[in-house]
Amino acid sequence: MPAKSTKKTKPTVVTIDGKARYHEPAPTGIDLESFHQVVISRRSVRKFTDKAIPQAVLDDCLDMALLAPCSSGLQPWEFFVVRSAGKKAKLVKACMSQLAAKTAAELIVCVARTDRIDEFSRKMLREWPMPDVPKLVQRYYQLIPYNYAPGPLNSFALVKKAAFSLGGMVAAVPRGPYTKSEVELWAAKSTALACENLVLAFRAHGFDTCMMEGFDEVRVRKLLNLGDASMPIMVVGAGERADDGVFWPQVRFERELFVHEV
Numbered sequence: 001m002p003a004k005s006t007k008k009t010k011p012t013v014v015t016i017d018g019k020a021r022y023h024e025p026a027p028t029g030i031d032l033e034s035f036h037q038v039v040i041s042r043r044s045v046r047k048f049t050d051k052a053i054p055q056a057v058l059d060d061c062l063d064m065a066l067l068a069p070c071s072s073g074l075q076p077w078e079f080f081v082v083r084s085a086g087k088k089a090k091l092v093k094a095c096m097s098q099l100a101a102k103t104a105a106e107l108i109v110c111v112a113r114t115d116r117i118d119e120f121s122r123k124m125l126r127e128w129p130m131p132d133v134p135k136l137v138q139r140y141y142q143l144i145p146y147n148y149a150p151g152p153l154n155s156f157a158l159v160k161k162a163a164f165s166l167g168g169m170v171a172a173v174p175r176g177p178y179t180k181s182e183v184e185l186w187a188a189k190s191t192a193l194a195c196e197n198l199v200l201a202f203r204a205h206g207f208d209t210c211m212m213e214g215f216d217e218v219r220v221r222k223l224l225n226l227g228d229a230s231m232p233i234m235v236v237g238a239g240e241r242a243d244d245g246v247f248w249p250q251v252r253f254e255r256e257l258f259v260h261e262v
């Protein structure tokens, strides 16, 4: 199932409160029990069998990853499925020869990028999925490249921070991302969400995964020839869970430590 590409199809428009509105009804009949099973049965698997993952399954999981929510819709991610035996061996070494990497049928390097913000903002406006781009949306995507440009040595970022700090004394204002590292964090957040979609999709297909940030970034960058604006966020190892692939029961602390109703 190839990924959907954005096309100017005719959207369903209905009239709500006298205004023409895009209408996408919430789907019904989703099997909640299956959803729970997928989430609950996902574990970090450190040992896989030698069963291959069918190409259609791999493609579907990657397509599910690409449907993750992303800040401003700007899809700041990239996924490298490392297939060549030579590259794979190097990647396993870069993952410090972790068993999860060594035994995985597939290794996917998930990368966050900060250098396609301008290009994708323009693409968004070109490929807007409705006949007309609302003025506000137009303005938003025209401004984004300026908002997210830190400038040399974060110079633009510092000016923006100062200006917004002043403005923030009287109203709610965006406090970032302005600096280079804030923009990197911005890209990493959305990429991590895509990683979660990826691993849940594998689980739904009966395969398992291990997210790994235990890798030598310099070696991974070199292997994939990544530029400065590309950050490997994690390597996902995927395959069929071996009988002894999960090393211990899942540990989660008391809910009260994490969930607050305020």
Ligand SMILES: Cc1cc2nc3c(=O)[nH]c(=O)nc-3n(C[C@H](O)[C@H](O)[C@H](O)COP(=O)(O)O)c2cc1C
Pocket: 042, 043, 044, 045, 046, 098, 100, 210, 211, 212, 213, 214, 215, 234, 250, 251
């Ligand atoms: C960002 C991230 C990085 C991780 N890196 C590694 C890793 O390098 N090696 C590993 O064996 N597990 C790694 N894990 C798996 C965690 O150890 C695991 O998720 C955690 O112990 C909870 O277990 P569970 O995933 O089975 O619920 C990573 C998980 C995340 C989210």
